[in-house]
Amino acid sequence: MRYDRLGSAANFDQLYDQRVRNAAFEWLASQCAVHGDVLPRRPLLEGGFEFQGRRIHLVGPQGIFKPRTMAVPLSITTTPAGPYNDAFGPEHFLRYRxxxxDVDHHENVGLRTAMAYHLPLVYFHGLLPGRYFAEWPVYVVGDSPETLTFSIEVDTRKMRPAAVPMQVRESAAARRETALRRQYVTVESRRRLHQQAFRERVLKAYRHQCALCRLRHEELLDAAHIIPDAEPEGEPEVRNGLALCRLHHAAFDRFFLGIRPDYTIQVRPAILLEEDGPTLRHAIQGLHGRRISLPRRHSDRPSPSSLSFRYDRFLEQAATL
Incomplete structure (x- = not known):
């Protein structure tokens, strides 16, 4: 496969490329249905899937990855150490370094080719070592040699027609509609990325168990904000988070219980007086006066000031309910 500097490809098998990308999207959707939105690098993404008797890998050692059977990159990857806010530039684009x-490095030229042919890619955001949040399809929509970055947009459509240059396929009106849709979807992508990064880090800090009841089934665990994320102080940081099962997350959010700055659980007085079945008795009332399970690292433990803020809210609500 030969490219010119702007990314036009010679002998590009458009139909094969389309089929592999669509197969990759279908495979990713099936894996997310099993594993959730965050996927393990090993063995899943590195192992990939079979297509027409050949193994298609999804990631490689470098961030811009092209399987051997393809002419143009299939995926881009960021490392867990990457700053999430810096990935989003003006006009709601993602930035990819x-x-x-070297502007003419073959991997950079490969992404330029993906832009020229309007090819969909997969974006793997590294959240923790070996754990990736997958977004697809994403499109390269801009190239800035001055800043050594590409502009990326996220879309909602999972399947695409055969690859042809964008200006041939879409009218000006259709391109405007596409741009508006992608701006919205890319903003939503940033929100989901922050949520997933917060969840992964909080669950890891709490050893993948509920801080109140120690339930270990990850499918039933949430990362709860101590100070709600709608508040100015509600940062998506581990110290502002608690790993809670779905029941205790709801109970915490609805002020059935609160957590004092010394990590002691307080159940609302009116709830303590209720009489109901074993779930209320053991799962809620039985927590009163107990301490929550804490992360091993002191730097990951809930901020006393955040707990104090939330506990004051709990006392206000308890006085009125």
Whole structure:
């Protein structure tokens, strides 16, 4: 496969490329249905899937990845250490750094080709080592050699027609509609990315168990904000988070119980007086006066000031209910 500097490809098998990308999207959807939105690098993404008797891998050692059977990159990946806010530039684009500082490096030219042919890719956001949040399809929509970055947009459509240059396929009106849709979807992508990163880090800190009842089934665990994320102080940081099962997350949010700054659980007085079945008795009332399970690392433990803020809210609500 040969490219010119702007990314036009010679001998590009458009139909095969389309089929592989659509197969990759279908496979990713099936894996997310099993594993959730965050996927393990090993063995899943590195192992990939079979397509027409050949193994298609999803990621490689470098961030811009092209399977051997393809002419143009299939995925881009960021590392867990990457700053999430810095990935979002003006006009709701994501920014993706070049491979190195050589504008004509073959991987950078490969992404330029994806832009020229309007090819959908997969974006793997590294949340923790070996754990990736997958977004697809994403499109390369801009190239800035001055800043060594590409502009990326997220879309909602999972399947695409055969690859042809964007200007041939879409009218000006259709391109405007596409741009508006992608701006919205890309903003939503940032929100989901922050949520998933927060969840992964909080659950890891709490050893993947509920801080109140120690339930370990990850499918039933949430990362709860101590100070709600709608508040100015409600940062998506581990110290502002608690790993809670769905029941105790709802109970915490609805002020059935509160957590004092010394990590002691207080159940609302009116709830303590209720008489009901074993769930209320053991799962709610039985927590009164107990301490929550804490992360091993002191730096990950709930901020006393955040707990104090939330506990004051709990006392206000308890006085009126």
């Amino acid at each position: 070049y491979r190195g500082d």
